[in-house]
Amino acid sequence: MLWNPWHGCRKCSPGCINCYVYFLDRLRDKNAAEITKNKTSFDLPIKRDKHGNYKIPAGTELGTCFTSDFFIEEADEWRDDVWKMIKQRDDVNFLIPTKRIHRFAECIPKDWGEGYPNVTIAVSCENQAKADERLPLFLNIKSTRKIVFVSPILEYVDLSRYLASGEIDAVSVGGESYANARECNFDWVKRIFSDCQRFNVMFDFHQTGSNFIKDGVRYHIKHRDECSQAKKGEIYLHAKLSERPQ
Ligand code: SF4
Numbered sequence: 001m002l003w004n005p006w007h008g009c010r011k012c013s014p015g016c017i018n019c020y021v022y023f024l025d026r027l028r029d030k031n032a033a034e035i036t037k038n039k040t041s042f043d044l045p046i047k048r049d050k051h052g053n054y055k056i057p058a059g060t061e062l063g064t065c066f067t068s069d070f071f072i073e074e075a076d077e078w079r080d081d082v083w084k085m086i087k088q089r090d091d092v093n094f095l096i097p098t099k100r101i102h103r104f105a106e107c108i109p110k111d112w113g114e115g116y117p118n119v120t121i122a123v124s125c126e127n128q129a130k131a132d133e134r135l136p137l138f139l140n141i142k143s144t145r146k147i148v149f150v151s152p153i154l155e156y157v158d159l160s161r162y163l164a165s166g167e168i169d170a171v172s173v174g175g176e177s178y179a180n181a182r183e184c185n186f187d188w189v190k191r192i193f194s195d196c197q198r199f200n201v202m203f204d205f206h207q208t209g210s211n212f213i214k215d216g217v218r219y220h221i222k223h224r225d226e227c228s229q230a231k232k233g234e235i236y237l238h239a240k241l242s243e244r245p246q
Contacts, residue, residue: 008035015126035074058091071100083109097122115144122147152176156188163199170202175209184209
């Protein structure tokens with residue numbers, strides 16, 4: 001389930017070139033570069049039904065800010081309210097992905113401490129250069145759980161030195177979606193899987209992307225099939241993130 005308290009983003013990285021938020025907004029005649037507070041769902045985690053119960057049930061895994069970046073500057077004025085809701089819903093797990101981990105220290109609440117127990121921070125690193133820029137920062141932050149998203153994967157990314165630190169709980173790899181998607185080569189995915197096995201880090205291949213190469217053959221995969229193809233047979237390599245130990 002997803003919660004997008006704000007919408008829209010600024011491109012900041014090679015992985016943003018074919019950003020799906022921009023692609024989908026173009027189809028709806030919207031401008032994804034406009035960053036706006038999402039008025040109808042801003043307070044989604046604390047919305048209640050007519051019986052007074054939360055609409056989002058306890059135990060929900062809530063992907064947070066998947067149509068923007070949680071740490072983007074334009075959202076600074078809204079983020080404190082979001083942290084309050086996240087703290088209030090300590091029975092819900094919030095997964096926060098970002099490419100802007102350099103802003104983490106100035107964006108966390110004062111009582112963050114070692115990290116809120118119900119928050120997982122995920123840093124996206126689509127290539128080696130971005131992994132080497134962002135992951136040294138990521139290793140140094142406090143967070144109850146840390147995930148690396150190699151997504152959209154643009155090349156084999158050697159995460160060995162970061163996995164060896166013991167700071168990374170899981171790695172999730174995915175290919176790029178929609179028009180002009182760059183290729184996702186299954187050989188890169190398998191190498192990252194082997195690296196994770198070597199350091200006993202949870203691994204997930206969450207989607208093939210639309211332009212998938214396996215054993216030298218290129219497959220054009222419809223977006224709706226990208227996840228199921230990734231989970232099929234040999235391609236589904238290891239435990240799902242949802243099976244991770246709590
Ligand atoms: S950071 Fe994410 S949401 Fe923002 S432009 Fe890049 S890919 Fe799109």
